[in-house]
Amino acid sequence: SKETILQVDKRCLFITNMAFANFVTAAVDSADPRIKGSCMVILEETDPGVFDRGSPARKLVHQLSSTRDPIFSQRVPASRIIGGYTVKDGVIVPRYSHGEILEAVFRRTRVTVGLMTSAKLLSAVEPVIRYHRGRFRGGETAEPGTPRYELGLQMKEDVLHRLVEVWATGEAGASLGFAAARLFDELDPLERYRDEVFAQEGIRGTAALKAMRRYQKEALDYLQHGVDCDKPMVRFMVLDSLANVLCPACKLWNTGHGANMMREAVSLMGGYGITEDCPGFLGYKWMDAQLEATYEGPEAVQRRQLSVTMANDLFLAQFHGWIAEMREIASNRPGTGACTLATAMQLWLWTLNHLQKATDPDGSKLYSSSRQGVTFPLADALCWLLASRYQILDLLELAEKGPSNPVVAEGLPGLLGFLTDLCHVQSARAAGEAGRICAELIFGYHRHPAWDAEGLEGCYRAEELIALENMVPGLSSVVTDLVAPDGTHPSKAGPCARFDGLEQFMRLRNRLDGCLTGAHLAKERAAEALTKVMIP
Numbered sequence: 001s002k003e004t005i006l007q008v009d010k011r012c013l014f015i016t017n018m019a020f021a022n023f024v025t026a027a028v029d030s031a032d033p034r035i036k037g038s039c040m041v042i043l044e045e046t047d048p049g050v051f052d053r054g055s056p057a058r059k060l061v062h063q064l065s066s067t068r069d070p071i072f073s074q075r076v077p078a079s080r081i082i083g084g085y086t087v088k089d090g091v092i093v094p095r096y097s098h099g100e101i102l103e104a105v106f107r108r109t110r111v112t113v114g115l116m117t118s119a120k121l122l123s124a125v126e127p128v129i130r131y132h133r134g135r136f137r138g139g140e141t142a143e144p145g146t147p148r149y150e151l152g153l154q155m156k157e158d159v160l161h162r163l164v165e166v167w168a169t170g171e172a173g174a175s176l177g178f179a180a181a182r183l184f185d186e187l188d189p190l191e192r193y194r195d196e197v198f199a200q201e202g203i204r205g206t207a208a209l210k211a212m213r214r215y216q217k218e219a220l221d222y223l224q225h226g227v228d229c230d231k232p233m234v235r236f237m238v239l240d241s242l243a244n245v246l247c248p249a250c251k252l253w254n255t256g257h258g259a260n261m262m263r264e265a266v267s268l269m270g271g272y273g274i275t276e277d278c279p280g281f282l283g284y285k286w287m288d289a290q291l292e293a294t295y296e297g298p299e300a301v302q303r304r305q306l307s308v309t310m311a312n313d314l315f316l317a318q319f320h321g322w323i324a325e326m327r328e329i330a331s332n333r334p335g336t337g338a339c340t341l342a343t344a345m346q347l348w349l350w351t352l353n354h355l356q357k358a359t360d361p362d363g364s365k366l367y368s369s370s371r372q373g374v375t376f377p378l379a380d381a382l383c384w385l386l387a388s389r390y391q392i393l394d395l396l397e398l399a400e401k402g403p404s405n406p407v408v409a410e411g412l413p414g415l416l417g418f419l420t421d422l423c424h425v426q427s428a429r430a431a432g433e434a435g436r437i438c439a440e441l442i443f444g445y446h447r448h449p450a451w452d453a454e455g456l457e458g459c460y461r462a463e464e465l466i467a468l469e470n471m472v473p474g475l476s477s478v479v480t481d482l483v484a485p486d487g488t489h490p491s492k493a494g495p496c497a498r499f500d501g502l503e504q505f506m507r508l509r510n511r512l513d514g515c516l517t518g519a520h521l522a523k524e525r526a527a528e529a530l531t532k533v534m535i536p
């Protein structure tokens with residue numbers, strides 16, 4: 001009849017809003033056998049014991065928010081366990097572990113963090129243009145009306161091209177982030193529906209996992225074979241598999257790559273960029289972007305999650321469909337680079353399939369959770385592709401809805417042209433990154449042949465080549481690994497690596513390089529537009 005009281009002791013590092021919080025949610029576990037597993041528990045300022053807000057963290061970032069290292073030692077009723085608990089054989093069993101609660105929250109809030117960094121990038125564009133235009137004004141040689149006066153540093157190609165990349169990254173990140181946010185809006189009611197169904201039917205634990213597997217199969221049939229299905233649970237499974245990828249992808253790419261691009265923006269402001277007076281506070285934003293890449297789970301946490309969720313069949317079935325979707329878009333809007341992206345997506349998918357089966361020279365599996373050197377880069381490559389895809393989809397949305405929107409209707413063709421070029425720039429960059437990463441992974445785990453007995457087996461001997469030349473004229477002109485009668489061989493690391501079984505990859509990779517055709521022309525057009533864009 002009396003409620004159990006928990007003694008909670010916790011010392012924390014870096015807690016946001018702690019200077020004025022009057023309650024906290026603390027992740028805790030216990031060595032006491034009367035409590036099972038971990039949980040989240042609410043501690044209030046007025047609970048008996050110590051609620052010490054601690055000293056301020058001496059952070060370099062997010063200067064307007066409070067971050068402290070608090071200490072708690074309080075007695076709270078067990079009803080403060082978030083999600084409630086049951087008592088089994090005298091043991092308190094929390095309904096949700098701390099991880100489950102955190103995941104439910106972070107799934108939503110990480111998307112917002114990703115968007116915060118993209119907003120920083122987009123906000124950097126105007127101060128950079130203003131700085132570049134005015135760079136030489138006031139000097140003796142810059143007379144009003146001359147290019148030096150009107151354009152300043154914008155006369156130089158490099159600053160324009162770099163700013164185009166900053167802008168394109170901001171657009172792509174915003175598109176990915178808002179797509180993820182919209183997806184969660186759609187997913188929320190379906191998730192609640194699932195919880196209600198499971199609660200009504202008393203399904204939980206392993207029974208819930210079993211039920212989910214059944215729905216997963218139905219959802220896969222729906223995606224792969226077009227089996228008609230309007231069941232909310234199937235819809236939930238499809239969207240959930242996507243959300244499980246988009247959330248970490250947005251958090252990882254927008255903040256991690258975004259922080260790199262913020263450095264570019266700072267760099268474009270010269271010495272000014274690293275002063276407190278820099279217009280747009282770009283130096284602060286650069287550092288803040290680094291925090292955004294770290295808190296609510298650093299990059300490795302997002303990559304770990306992606307390593308699992310991107311290999312889910314439901315996600316992959318959708319991804320597969322997007323390749324055709326991008327080709328279709330490209331046939332109507334070739335300037336978007338959607339075709340380039342489609343080829344890069346094909347290459348990524350091929351690489352994932354290959355790596356899931358491949359082993360290293362010692363026979364160990366390549367695609368496994370401990371092999372972060374394989375799974376993490378592949379997750380990074382996927383993020384590039386996703387961001388670019390959503391940027392292209394947003395362009396289509398603008399083309400369709402723009403004419404009826406008074407804010408953008410005027411001058412829409414010009415805006416669409418510019419944003420199309422940004423899409424192309426971004427898709428080429430994404431394809432380049434994905435191509436590089438995939439090639440490194442595909443070839444990087446093969447041992448390079450050496451000038452040993454095994455390596456020499458695949459080489460031509462001089463006398464053998466003379467004989468073959470009679471049958472295949474010109475053969476000697478393409479042979480690189482020729483061993484002379486005295487055993488001497490070309491001076492290099494070893495016989496060239498062979499690509500047996502990887503021919504399809506090689507073809508795709510070659511095709512991808514060719515697909516970059518026109519990307520720099522798009523960048524030049526976008527750069528030209530930057531010299532004309534009006535700033536208030």
Ligand SMILES: Cc1cc2nc3c(=O)[nH]c(=O)nc-3n(C[C@H](O)[C@H](O)[C@H](O)COP(=O)(O)OP(=O)(O)OC[C@H]3O[C@@H](n4cnc5c(N)ncnc54)[C@H](O)[C@@H]3O)c2cc1C
Pocket residue numbers: 013014015016017059061062067291294295296297298299300301372
């Ligand atoms: C200003 C600020 C405010 C914060 N506010 C809050 C708050 O309100 N509440 C709260 O709970 N926390 C808060 N934090 C903490 C923040 O969430 C953590 O700092 C962040 O999650 C990173 O954890 P960590 O510092 O322990 O880094 P670590 O986990 O030590 O990471 C160090 C490095 O190791 C890598 N790494 C970590 N794990 C792995 C792995 N399994 N595999 C490979 N690499 C790995 C990381 O990517 C990183 O590069 C805040 C932090 C700061 C700086």
